[in-house]
Amino acid sequence: MCNLLNVTENFLIQGAVKKIEQINKGYINRTYLVETETEHNVHKYILQRINTNVFTNVEALMNNYRIITAHLSDKLNMPGKHKRGNVQTLRPTKDGKLYFEDNSGAWRMMTYFDNVYSLDIPENPEVFYYSGLSFGRFLEAVSSVDAGKIKEVIPNFHNTMSRYRDFEIDVSHDPQKELKQLQMKFLSFVHAPNFSV
Numbered sequence: 001m002c003n004l005l006n007v008t009e010n011f012l013i014q015g016a017v018k019k020i021e022q023i024n025k026g027y028i029n030r031t032y033l034v035e036t037e038t039e040h041n042v043h044k045y046i047l048q049r050i051n052t053n054v055f056t057n058v059e060a061l062m063n064n065y066r067i068i069t070a071h072l073s074d075k076l077n078m079p080g081k082h083k084r085g086n087v088q089t090l091r092p093t094k095d096g097k098l099y100f101e102d103n104s105g106a107w108r109m110m111t112y113f114d115n116v117y118s119l120d121i122p123e124n125p126e127v128f129y130y131s132g133l134s135f136g137r138f139l140e141a142v143s144s145v146d147a148g149k150i151k152e153v154i155p156n157f158h159n160t161m162s163r164y165r166d167f168e169i170d171v172s173h174d175p176q177k178e179l180k181q182l183q184m185k186f187l188s189f190v191h192a193p194n195f196s197v
Contacts, residue, residue: 002104007047008034010100011091011109014043025118028054033112044112045091049105058106060151062098065108066090071145072138 004020015036023031023046030049035042055061069089091109093100099108122128156162 002049002102004032004047007100007102007104007107008045008109010093010107011045011047012094013045013091013109014038015041018042020047034109044114046110046112048108048110050099050108052106055153057151057153058099058101061153062090062108064150064153066098067145067149068142072141075141075144 005017008017008020013034013036015038017034018037019033019035021033023033025031028051030051032047034045034047036045037043050058050061052058073089089111090098091111092098099106101107119127122131
């Protein structure tokens with residue numbers, strides 16, 4: 001078991017750590033809320049243990065993250081927004097790196113935003129519509145990123161056409177049987193023991 005306080009203290013954050021609690025959302029990385037305190041303020045951060053079974057090239061993953069967030073910050077930062085901005089920002093380690101690694105794993109730290117929540121399943125068609133709209137805006141915002149600087153971390157992970165072709169092939173063989181098997185594969189995949197390290 002790792003010492004979360006020791007991991008946290010390797011990052012450039014404000015104040016003394018007062019609380020670290022696990023956030024039980026998501027399937028891939030282990031996530032924690034870190035609260036620190038200075039004389040007059042409480043500061044909040046997200047600490048994540050990167051699942052290196054899924055993301056085997058942490059250096060490429062974090063470099064991609066840096067490129068995308070910097071690009072989004074430039075494109076989306078509006079006058080009058082909170083000083084932290086409206087794009088999640090990485091907190092560097094004390095030696096200037098994008099992540100910290102020790103025998104307990106690879107860790108990253110980011111800004112935390114209050115009053116934000118995620119849904120695993122849309123509650124109604126309106127939520128589904130706005131999630132699609134937001135995803136479209138994200139794609140539009142990142143369309144001007146220099147793709148040559150982005151490294152493929154998981155082959156074909158973001159290749160929608162490839163995924164859809166695979167789905168069509170599977171369904172065409174035996175629609176009822178294949179759909180049931182696909183559902184079972186998905187459920188076993190997201191609940192696999194090594195998927196939430």
